[in-house]
Amino acid sequence: MNISRLLCAAVALASSTIGLHAQSASRQWVVYEGKDGPGKGKHVVFLSGDEEYRSEQGLPQLAKILAERHGFKCTVLFSVDPKTGEIDPGTKNNEPGMEAMDTADACVMLLRFREWPDEQMKHFVDYVNAGKPIIGLRTATHAFAYSKDSTSAYAKYSWNGKGEWPGGFGKQILGETWVNHHGAHMKEATRAVVEPGAENDPLLRGVKDVFCTTDVYGVNPPADAKILLRGQVLSGMQPTDPPVDGKKNDPMQPVAWTRAWTGPSGKPSKILTTTMGAASDLVNEGLRRLIVNGVYWGVGLEVPAKADVTPVGDFKPDFYGAGKHVRNVKPADLQ
DSSP states (O other), X not given: OXXXXXXXXXXXXXXXXXXXXXXXXXXXXXXXXXXSSTTTTOEEEEEEEOSSSOHHHHHHHHHHHHHHXXXXXXXXXXXXXXTTOOBOTTOTTOOTTGGGGGGOSEEEEEEOSBOOOHHHHHHHHHHXXXXXOEEEXXXXXXXXXXXXXXXXXXXXXXXXXXXXXXXXXXXXXXSOOOOEESSOTTTXXXXXXXXTTOTTOGGGTTOXXXXXXXXXXXXXXXXXXXXXXXEEEBSSSSTXXXXXXSGGGTTOEEEEEEEEEEOTTSOEEEEEEESOOOTTGGGSHHHHHHHHHHHHHHHTOOOOSSOOOOXXXXXXXXXXXXXXXXXXXXXXXXX
8 A cells, every 4th residue: 555545544544533523522421331241132111310319420431331241332311401511400491312222222211300392202101111121120120200281292291190001101111100108218228139939030130238328219010010129228328227116127018129111012022120229229239230130131131140240440339319410421432
């Protein structure tokens, strides 16, 4: 190859690289391309958007684990302030990049009281109606909240929906909507206990010692749900704290369950719901493994005996709290 051709090739490569960097910098979501692994060729979309439980920190870490350790292509979407382009969980009506749902093989979501415009919501509803797997974390049980005078075609998804869909998306699909804090919020943490008879469920392979900083929710999953874990309410916020005495632990509330939901496609969706899942909960190896196992299970892959859930990079998420998200962060900063 002569010098002029070498120069042309170098210029072309540089232009291509600059173009990719510019695209990543302007994009309002994050894509982690999968490396080698069983998940290669599968696309997982993560939907973050809650004011309290730092899904904007926890879900990118799960995505990196699935991409780096298991080969899945992972796209993470955020609530974004349209004026600044910054991640802002308080912006409830804007989740850029929802078109990614059109090619998703699995969805992991931690949303709270969102009211997306119909053009964004349609991509999510089409995914749900196609009978694809959903993994709902923590406040996904009350993911959507439409105003009383809403004219949206998707208002029935609202957490407090009545009539056609009592309890909305959470109750109808995940198995529960918002009920109450069963454990004392920010005072009584959770130890997960395996439900008798669920010990050999593939989703619990390698899952042990699950401790979460969040409290147990009051829930009543439907009769068709399979309970995997129940939440033992602890008397404090440390894993060594003893359980509280009395009715809070008699009986213990479910904190993880599966079920199937059949929509317009006639194809049953695999549903995994857990009321755990704050970013600070995901410091726990057992909980990370449950969710990674859920993705394998959802897309029809054999669940590993002990999936590698080692964090990618430095993972020290902030403790949860309403309105305490880190300011001035754009999706490109997390790429």
